[in-house]
Amino acid sequence: MSEPMIDIRDLTVTFTGGRKPVHAVNGVSLSVARGEVLALLGESGSGKSVTLRSLLNMHPKGRTKLSGSVKAAGLDILGLSGRALADYRGKTASMIFQEPLLALDPVYTVGAQIVEGIRRHEKVSSSEAYARALALLQKVRIPSPERRLQAFPHEMSGGMRQRAMIALALACNPQILLADEPTTALDATVQIQILLLLRDLQRELGLSVILVTHDIGVAVEVADRVAVMYAGRIVETGSVRDIIRNPRHPYTQGLLASRAHDAMSGARLDAIPGSPPDLAALPPGCAFAPRCKFAAAACLTAQPDAIPVGPQHVARCIRTAELVAA
Amino acid sequence: MSGEPVDPLADPRDRGGPRQPLLTVRGLVKHFPVGKNILGRSTNVVRAVDDVDFDLLKGETLGIVGESGCGKSTTARLLMHLIEPDRGNIIFDGEVVGQELSLREYRRQVQMVFQDSYASLNPRLTIEDSIAFAPQVHGVSRRESLNRAHDLLSRVGLEPNRFAGRYPHELSGGQRQRINIARALALEPRLIILDEAVSALDKSVEAQVLNLLLDLKDAFGLTYIFISHDLNVVRFISDRVMVMYLGKVAEIGTAGDIFDRPAHPYSGALLSSMPAMDPDARTLEAPLYGDPPNPINPPPGCRFHTRCTAVEAVCSKLEPQLAATSTNQQVSCLKYQPGSGHSAAPPALEAAE
Numbered sequence: 001m002s003e004p005m006i007d008i009r010d011l012t013v014t015f016t017g018g019r020k021p022v023h024a025v026n027g028v029s030l031s032v033a034r035g036e037v038l039a040l041l042g043e044s045g046s047g048k049s050v051t052l053r054s055l056l057n058m059h060p061k062g063r064t065k066l067s068g069s070v071k072a073a074g075l076d077i078l079g080l081s082g083r084a085l086a087d088y089r090g091k092t093a094s095m096i097f098q099e100p101l102l103a104l105d106p107v108y109t110v111g112a113q114i115v116e117g118i119r120r121h122e123k124v125s126s127s128e129a130y131a132r133a134l135a136l137l138q139k140v141r142i143p144s145p146e147r148r149l150q151a152f153p154h155e156m157s158g159g160m161r162q163r164a165m166i167a168l169a170l171a172c173n174p175q176i177l178l179a180d181e182p183t184t185a186l187d188a189t190v191q192i193q194i195l196l197l198l199r200d201l202q203r204e205l206g207l208s209v210i211l212v213t214h215d216i217g218v219a220v221e222v223a224d225r226v227a228v229m230y231a232g233r234i235v236e237t238g239s240v241r242d243i244i245r246n247p248r249h250p251y252t253q254g255l256l257a258s259r260a261h262d263a264m265s266g267a268r269l270d271a272i273p274g275s276p277p278d279l280a281a282l283p284p285g286c287a288f289a290p291r292c293k294f295a296a297a298a299c300l301t302a303q304p305d306a307i308p309v310g311p312q313h314v315a316r317c318i319r320t321a322e323l324v325a326a
Numbered sequence: 327m328s329g330e331p332v333d334p335l336a337d338p339r340d341r342g343g344p345r346q347p348l349l350t351v352r353g354l355v356k357h358f359p360v361g362k363n364i365l366g367r368s369t370n371v372v373r374a375v376d377d378v379d380f381d382l383l384k385g386e387t388l389g390i391v392g393e394s395g396c397g398k399s400t401t402a403r404l405l406m407h408l409i410e411p412d413r414g415n416i417i418f419d420g421e422v423v424g425q426e427l428s429l430r431e432y433r434r435q436v437q438m439v440f441q442d443s444y445a446s447l448n449p450r451l452t453i454e455d456s457i458a459f460a461p462q463v464h465g466v467s468r469r470e471s472l473n474r475a476h477d478l479l480s481r482v483g484l485e486p487n488r489f490a491g492r493y494p495h496e497l498s499g500g501q502r503q504r505i506n507i508a509r510a511l512a513l514e515p516r517l518i519i520l521d522e523a524v525s526a527l528d529k530s531v532e533a534q535v536l537n538l539l540l541d542l543k544d545a546f547g548l549t550y551i552f553i554s555h556d557l558n559v560v561r562f563i564s565d566r567v568m569v570m571y572l573g574k575v576a577e578i579g580t581a582g583d584i585f586d587r588p589a590h591p592y593s594g595a596l597l598s599s600m601p602a603m604d605p606d607a608r609t610l611e612a613p614l615y616g617d618p619p620n621p622i623n624p625p626p627g628c629r630f631h632t633r634c635t636a637v638e639a640v641c642s643k644l645e646p647q648l649a650a651t652s653t654n655q656q657v658s659c660l661k662y663q664p665g666s667g668h669s670a671a672p673p674a675l676e677a678a679e
Contacts, residue, residue, distance in 0.1 A: 043528035044528055157617040158394075158617060159616070159617040160617065187618065189595060189599045189613065189618070190393075190617055191599065192601065192609055192612045192613070193612040196609065196610075196611070214529065216603070217600065217603055220601060220603055220604070221602060239605075241606075244603065254530065255530060258530055260532075260556075260559045260561070260562035260563070268540060269533040269536055269537055270533070271533035272533070272534075275501075275530075275531060
């Protein structure tokens with residue numbers, strides 16, 4: 001097997017800025033192959049965005065403690081700084097965010113921002129960069145792209161801005177695209193357009209993608225594999241089919257069962273009781289155990305190991321074998 | 327939950343009997359002026375809600391869906407009289423609000439829960455004071471309103487002894503939304519308007535709050551208006567659904583009809599925009615292109631004609647009217663309007679002699 005494009009080993013991220021240290025990510029390992037789409041699925045505070053941001057080394061230096069290793073395209077990301085980091089960002093890996101209006105610069109036109117990105121990384125003339133920016137807007141299917149190059153972000157609609165954001169992210173032909181809830185702020189009819197665009201571009205350009213989302217439906221539309229996160233750990237990894245049809249971790253099972261998706265109208269939902277743990281005071285054992293209906297005494301004392309439950313399918317739960325037999 | 331489920335129709339405040347809608351909305355209009363010229367006159371209007379009619383039956387849950395800018399939240403605010411309508415009537419159980427029924431009396435019977443659970447609570451009031459506030463305004467003694475607050479806290483699943491003295495910032499989002507629901511119940515309303523009330527919650531907590539809403543509806547004999555952009559949740563909780571587009575009602579019908587047999591092209595497109603849940607049946611083509619148009623200067627004729635797949639020349643000229651296509655479904659589309667000139671439309675009815 002060839003070298004994975006993204007390889008994260010035992011990543012921990014602790015924010016020390018507040019009164020108590022917050023353990024946002026606690027030992028995450030994952031890898032993404034060339035041309036593969038991985039969805040990081042989880043609720044707020046599960047550490048999915050923090051994991052993603054580590055891939056661009058975006059955490060504030062003084063207030064963050066990082067350990068483990070993060071490799072992308074053969075580079076050691078946590079060791080990069082200064083010029084080398086700036087060269088890596090945008091050129092090798094780039095990111096699209098949830099709210100393009102906040103991510104784009106309000107005082108420059110969309111065209112100027114794309115041109116700036118291209119010329120930061122490549123020695124090209126400004127007219128050549130403009131031509132490339134125009135081609136990018138066409139690629140993300142923005143209507144009348146010549147006019148949109150001259151538009152400021154606030155002059156565009158939400159869906160159009162997210163397309164412009166994608167164009168900007170792809171400006172320097174990166175190999176890795178990181179997407180943090182790219183469609184959460186969009187309306188339903190626009191969301192599906194952006195998801196299909198991401199899927200098409202990913203195939204066409206052979207990108208390795210990590211997509212952070214809280215919406216299982218979004219993951220199903222775009223991802224090859226899904227990693228489910230809870231309290232800063234990956235609790236289950238598998239193909240989209242495995243996760244949807246045969247979830248093995250009680251949290252994944254609970255999450256799928258509690259959705260209003262195909263519940264009988266008016267019947268009660270099978271909700272997971274309680275709420276996610278405080279990341280400043282994590283229990284020593286499995287973080288999900290206090291909410292888990294299958295929890296045993298052993299769950300409360302030690303971290304469960306990752307247990308293979310199928311080819312490419314791993315669940316971090318000590319009772320998976322018994323639960324299947326039951 | 328204690329006690330027998332309350333039948334909404336056995337309510338002593340009921341006036342018109344079971345067949346009379348709890349809320350009848352006719353010709354509701356709200357335009358917001360935007361932009362000013364040199365004389366200080368507004369140059370444009372956002373047609374946020376433009377001639378909306380619907381009935382809300384007693385004891386039902388009416389879901390309102392639509393994209394941003396379709397007027398669903400403005401409709402909610404108009405129903406609460408948080409903003410004044412430009413035109414139109416709201417009739418609550420047979421009485422015109424603001425005329426036969428005073429606003430004060432109306433607001434006792436209609437309460438609202440908002441999306442942002444934190445912003446809608448006073449940060450300087452304890453939980454019990456927040457819940458007991460409105461009853462005191464309406465003349466209930468402090469002691470009795472605090473007792474009621476404690477009772478409501480246990481009804482929404484929060485231990486009164488642990489939570490009554492806390493402040494909003496000490497609670498999680500799900501707990502705060504339970505407080506907002508308890509506060510809405512404090513005046514014993516008949517109608518609760520839930521404006522994206524579960525949208526900010528995580529999925530596992532959202533399911534808990536939806537279950538709570540179902541329990542409370544039975545226990546207190548409530549009627550709900552449930553506004554959400556999450557179609558799965560609306561399908562789950564609603565008896566009937568109203569689809570809105572750019573300030574207009576596109577379609578109203580039972581949840582089963584709207585979700586299984588949507589008549590309006592927009593309803594159909596909206597539903598098929600939901601991400602597939604089957605990895606082997608992914609969406610291959612987006613049902614609609616582009617974004618919803620700006621509600622400032624909406625397109626003429628049918629407002630949906632710029633994105634509609636069934637569009638014909640007549641759609642940009644003639645504005646469709648909301649009309650019944652069956653006993654419990656109303657659609658606003660020229661395809662269903664007799665003699666409209668759309669090729670799929672039924673022939674015009676003979677004028678009655």
